[in-house]
Amino acid sequence: MGSIPSLTLNNGNTIPQFGFGVFQIDPADTVKATRLALEAGYRHIDTAQMYGNEREVGQAVAESDLDRSEVFITSKLNNGYHEPADARRAFDGTLEALGTDYVDLFLIHWPLPTRYGGDYVSTWNTLIEFYREGRARSIGVSNFQPHHLRRLHEETELPPAVNQIEVHPYFTQDDVRAFCREHQIAVEAWSPIGQGLVLDDPTIVSIARRLDKTPAQVVLRWHIQHDHIVFPKSVTPERIAENIDIFDFELSSQDSEAISALDRGQRTGPDPDTFDMIPE
Ligand code: NAD
Numbered sequence: 001m002g003s004i005p006s007l008t009l010n011n012g013n014t015i016p017q018f019g020f021g022v023f024q025i026d027p028a029d030t031v032k033a034t035r036l037a038l039e040a041g042y043r044h045i046d047t048a049q050m051y052g053n054e055r056e057v058g059q060a061v062a063e064s065d066l067d068r069s070e071v072f073i074t075s076k077l078n079n080g081y082h083e084p085a086d087a088r089r090a091f092d093g094t095l096e097a098l099g100t101d102y103v104d105l106f107l108i109h110w111p112l113p114t115r116y117g118g119d120y121v122s123t124w125n126t127l128i129e130f131y132r133e134g135r136a137r138s139i140g141v142s143n144f145q146p147h148h149l150r151r152l153h154e155e156t157e158l159p160p161a162v163n164q165i166e167v168h169p170y171f172t173q174d175d176v177r178a179f180c181r182e183h184q185i186a187v188e189a190w191s192p193i194g195q196g197l198v199l200d201d202p203t204i205v206s207i208a209r210r211l212d213k214t215p216a217q218v219v220l221r222w223h224i225q226h227d228h229i230v231f232p233k234s235v236t237p238e239r240i241a242e243n244i245d246i247f248d249f250e251l252s253s254q255d256s257e258a259i260s261a262l263d264r265g266q267r268t269g270p271d272p273d274t275f276d277m278i279p280e
Contacts, residue, residue: 002247004043007229009161010184013138015105016072017224018244019044019231021190027053033235034060038071040241046164046188046231048076048109049090050279058098068100076109076142076164077123080278082116084126091130106136107164111148114276120148121155128158140164142190143272146179153183164188167228169198169219172263177226189228191268193219203262207255214242221246222259 006014020037022030022045030053034045038060047057054075061071075098081090095101106127111120130136140162141149153159163180167173167189180187198204199215208218216232220243223230232243251259270277 004041004244004247005224007186007227009138009186010159011138011161013104013161015138015162015186015229016044017227017229018042018220018246019046019072019074019229020240021046021231021233022053022057023048023051023190023233025051025053025233025235027056029235030056031060031063033240035064036237036240038064038066040244042240042244043070044072044074044231046074048107049078049081049094050076050109054094054097055099058100062099072104073098073100074105074107075103076107077127078279079110079112079115082108082112082120082123084122087123087126088129091135095135102135102137105138105140105162106130107140107142107162108144110143110275111141111145111272112276113148113273115278121151124152124156124160128156131158138162140185140188142188143275145272146176148272149179149183149185159183160185162186162188162229164190166190166267166269167223168192168194168268169201169204169222169259169262170194170264170266171268172260174263187228189223189230192223192228192230192232194266195268197266197268198262201262203258207251207258211249211251213246213249216243217246218251218255219259221249221251222256225251225256 127139138161140160142164
């Protein structure tokens with residue numbers, strides 16, 4: 001297995017380009033799954049207040065042989081906490097649950113433009129406080145469209161280091177990715193294999209057969225070659241090992257372009273312009 005590359009963010013910090021996502025992993029299974037991932041060589045974990053498993057992620061890191069500094073941990077502000085005072089309380093809760101005094105990356109999970117009077121700018125300014133305090137080494141956003149990002153650029157002092165958005169071969173979001181590239185915002189691709197949706201695609205299956213790789217490996221490799229940061233989710237040991245084993249081969253530009261051409265504008269998740277869910 002080749003080594004995992006790091007990308008340099010617009011604030012000079014580095015981030016492992018590949019990690020482990022824990023969305024929809026039951027808290028009861030999270031310590032085990034995260035430990036399996038760490039043992040398989042993952043050094044980047046993507047959690048969120050909304051996932052309800054930050055405490056278990058922290059426990060898995062603490063119980064491993066690794067130093068805290070060897071694992072990149074991301075969490076995200078839950079949708080109910082966009083008001084600055086709530087965001088501060090929620091962020092304290094994240095650090096307490098993870099059992100750490102800093103996160104490597106903290107994100108606004110959704111822009112919620114129809115809530116809070118559309119004021120995600122104040123929320124972003126609160127994340128800037130966490131960054132200035134050193135309690136979030138980097139800060140970013142998730143599910144932001146170019147028009148949301150533009151407001152942060154125009155109205156605040158610090159641009160996001162990353163934008164975590166849905167990207168996979170059936171939903172390539174070329175416009176959002178181009179905006180991010182132009183503004184030095186790294187793209188993190190969530191649901192990188194479309195929660196399994198793209199794995200039976202004939203183009204992907206045929207490339208995988210020819211290269212003696214699995215469809216998931218081919219799609220994850222496509223992301224890596226597009227400079228996306230990815231963190232596929234699995235609780236199955238074989239898949240956890242399979243997904244990280246993508247650093248000893250390359251897709252030709254022809255194969256890579258054939259995968260990009262599969263885009264059909266098909267989301268697996270909600271539309272950030274209308275999504276307004278606040279968990280109970
Ligand atoms: P994913 O694309 O990683 O797919 C996960 C599913 O695919 C798993 O449940 C498993 O059933 C299957 N799978 C995994 N590896 C496989 C393999 N090798 N072969 C066959 N099937 C396999 O989807 P995801 O979990 O939605 O996204 C990954 C991570 O992105 C999440 O865990 C989370 O950290 C993040 N995420 C963020 C947001 C956001 O709004 N910011 C939304 C969704 C996900």
